[in-house]
Amino acid sequence: MTSPNPCAIDDSYLATDTCPKHGEVQIRVIDSPFCEPGEKSTLIKGECPQCRAERIDRETAVARREREAVVLLETKRLLRDAGIPPRFASKTFAGFDADSQGARKNLRVCEAFVERFPQQLENGTTLVMTGRPGTGKTHLATAITRGVIERHGKVARYIGASDLMRSIKETYRPGSERTEREVIAEFASIDLLVVDEVGIQVGSDTEKQLMFEVFNGRYGALKPTVLLSNLTTEELGAYLGDRLMDRFREGGAVLVFDGESRRGRA
Ligand SMILES: [Zn+2]
Known part of the structure; x- marks a missing residue:
């Protein structure tokens, strides 16, 4: 995988890569924005888009469960303090x-x-x-x-x-x-x-x-x-x-x- 622009400033492009889980995928590659002129640029490889989508789903589900648990606890506390006979x-x-x-x-x-x-x-x-x-x-x-x-x-x-x-x-x-x-x-x-x-x-x-x-x-x-x-x-x-x-x-x-x-x- 080579960059079409060896010393790009904040540039990115799509490249084909292999994900151990999803096989051949298109990933985004970012050239290091910090390379000096004449220096070989460092490539930062993006995450496999399918792995990323799965990770966000997982994180969202965890966050939602945590939020629900907090709401449930708060509701219990409010009900306990409500004074209902x-x-x-x-x-x-x-x-x-x-x-x-x-x-x-x-x-x-x-x-x-x-x-x-x-x-x-x-x-x-x-x-x-x-x-x-x-x-x-x-x-x-x-x-x-x-x-x-x-x-x-x-x-x-x-x-x-x-x-x-x-x-x-x-x-x-x-x-x-x-x-x-x-x-x-x-x-x-x-x-x-x-x-x-x-x-x-x-x-x-x-x-x-x-x-x-x-x-x-x-x-x-x-x-x-x-x-x-x-x-x-x-x-x-x-x-x-x-x-x-x-x-x-x-x-x-x-x-x-x-x-x-x-x-x-x-
Ligand atoms: Zn993947």
Whole structure:
């Protein structure tokens, strides 16, 4: 194999070569760009194109498996930290028994909420679910939590209103490492916050104010929130303040769960 140009600068051409695996192949040959005039140029032989394609396939497959393993680990971690109660750990949209027109509509809205979660993250959509206990609110809300993690890899957290209050109030203990402001800011910054049983605690004015600050903080930061309450929409409005309820209504949906209790159902 001889170069047609004994001292080429950054030149390359195709030449026939023999690959131990693929036999006679066309490879690219590069003349050394660094040879002095009059010097014999050094030839740099390229890789067999078929060996190269196979190597890239192998590397891509390894990289893809590594990426998938990382995503899987991250999903597991996010699910572990999501706070979904064990009883609801395996609840999915597919497992929701939509036995009435209202239930089917609620299911559709919740599925669409997960489907379009990237948009909800831009708009700070709020989903309010009201209705008596046992009508499927928590089932759909935990399915949303799981869906947002599994499908979008976002941080989602399910928490009962009284646990939310407790985590804020724990900062009042002497020696607490965090301040009330920090905890409220943290709850306001999670990609999706799902708060169950809002309004169940009799609710001192301080508690109402803290709850309001969390929701209002999320509203202001355009973070989507799912809010569940056994109160009626009107009672919830009275609890959170009509102004906040109006904002929620504007930038999201209020789902009413009015079916029979599902608890104890076969
Ligand atoms: Zn080869």
